[in-house]
Amino acid sequence: MPSQNDASLPFPRAALHAGKGGPWRDWQIEPGTDTRVSLKKLKPDAKPFSSGSKATDQAAVQALAEELDGLQDLFYADRRFKLLVVLQGTDTAGKDGTVRGVFSRTSPLGVHTVGWKAPTEVERDHDYLWRIHQKMPGAGETMVFNRSHYEDVLVPVVNGWITPQQTAQRYAHINDFERLLAETGTVILKFMLHISSDEQRQRLQERVDDPTKHWKFSFGDIEARKQWVDYQRAYEALLSTTSTPWAPWNVVPADSKTHRNLMIATIVRDTLKALNLRYPPDQPGLAGLRIE
Amino acid sequence: MPSQNDASLPFPRAALHAGKGGPWRDWQIEPGTDTRVSLKKLKPDAKPFSSGSKATDQAAVQALAEELDGLQDLFYADRRFKLLVVLQGTDTAGKDGTVRGVFSRTSPLGVHTVGWKAPTEVERDHDYLWRIHQKMPGAGETMVFNRSHYEDVLVPVVNGWITPQQTAQRYAHINDFERLLAETGTVILKFMLHISSDEQRQRLQERVDDPTKHWKFSFGDIEARKQWVDYQRAYEALLSTTSTPWAPWNVVPADSKTHRNLMIATIVRDTLKALNLRYPPDQPGLAGLRIE
Secondary structure (H helix, E strand, C coil), X not given: CCCCCCCCCCCXXXXXXXXXXXXXXXXXXXXXXXXXXXXXXXXXXXXXXXXXXXXHHHHHHHHHHHHHHHHHHHHHHHCXXXXXXXXXXXXXXXXXXXXXXXXXXXXXXXXXXXXXXXXXXXXXXXXXXXHHHHCCCCCCCEEEEECCHHHHHCHHHHCCCCCHHHHHHHHHHHHHHHHHHXXXXXXXXXEEEEXXXXXXXXXXXXXXXXXXXXXHCCHHHHHHXXXXXXXXXXXXXXXXXXXECCECEEEEECCXXXXXXXXXXXXXXXXXXXXXXXXXCXXXXXXXXXXX | CCCCCCCCCCCCHHHHHCCCXXXXXXXXXXXXXXXXXXXXXXXXXXXXXXXXXXXXXXXXXXXXXXXXXXXXXXXXHHCCCEEEXXXXXXXXXXXXXXXXXXXXXXXXXXXXXXXXXXXXXXXXXXXXXXXXXXXXXCCCCEEEEECCHHHHHCHHHHCCCCCHHHHHHHHHHHHHHHXXXXXXXXXXXXXXXXXXXXXXXXXXXXXXXXXXXHHHCCHHHHHHHHCHHHHHHHHHHHHHXXXXXXXXXXXEECCCHHHHHHHHHHHHHHHHHHCCCCCCCCCCCCCCCCCC
């Protein structure tokens, strides 16, 4: 269970729940409810952020992506905060697609991304958060994680490589670690891209049938698919335990790619707006300076 | 106050208190006592580990330094654990001297050291444990910190740069961070090198009087000396709050350099011995292999 001790955040707490008045509210996991999240009750084909028209939604994603570019510029100038966006989900859930769809208009100067793979030998020689900490965004930067430290409470759990006690220990480590980050100015947005088993089957089949997508296919995906139920369970435990007041989880119904991008872009935009970003004050003597 | 939840350590807990039956016991801060440590009661000129003869003690330090070399070799081969040695103390407390005296016989292959300075601009753009985490020892390695993350609850506290609430937050961050390290196999030995104000005056005077020691002298040391009482108080709060079951503090009476080295070398040696280190099992097919 996450520690419910109140964290002292150097940014408006509202930034983490910026859209909670709207359709967002049902999809953010309430911290500390102690209730096991049920992914079955959260429908992967829901479209809570949709206008009802796909064309309108697609145009909205484009507009949001461009709005994000401006906000990111201001975020970079402001330099009071850091932004970490965590994208998790099973194979084919759309993590790459989200990076492309939501962050394709922002300057790579301010937005960085890491795709996490299995740890190297040197990384395995350290604690599992060692390599993660190194990639944290600096002041004014945005970092997007394609997979993350949450793989360390998914793959080993599903495969029985760690005990329930070790799993609980890792949940606590992760909550403590994210509390450090949040209390020192990192806004953490965690998205679980939620697709149905049927949707995954179709997307994997597409990869098999389309030679230009073969590079994305791995036989390991077939093995992981056999563990579908176990992964859903591991995700439910993870969402219940690591949704904290300082870094809550958002479940994103992601059978529709357009809706997925729309929802994530909206939440990122609303978060940045809630931070009351500002350009830093002018340097003394700058006003009215004549360059000669 | 440190969280007293029991940590689950992958090494014998005795390693952290290897010498507690002996003279060590009075100098390790009991975790979670909630009692403010009084440095006045811990005499900087005490010599609990001394034989009574300086020549015997010096010979013992030499012998220990060489014993450490062998143990470190085994530690490196064993590769189940990591060792972090933290040296803290006011200016002239003898941190450099400890590194030289205790770790001068060990191979630099397995023993690394970092002298922490004021953070760079890039480091300040991240949380204050970001740079620390990067320097953590890998499996089989020993890392000696000359100053450490504890500077972040000393300098800003004494100078009033952070509020009591922020200070408490940092203690919690540090305890959580060290718990992660300990639970993932890092044995943490923390030494506070404890000298008297008189001893510091003499050592600073020596630096002023001896041109070959001028490079070690900084006018900042004079400023810090004026804050002696405040630093002692900050150390007392730090020792009370961050001595945890998974990473207890040891106060080292350090007016005598020989005794300081003797005590630290003994504790490091006893710790390594308590780990029941072993060479890894032979690779299959190696026994009896004939190279042709």
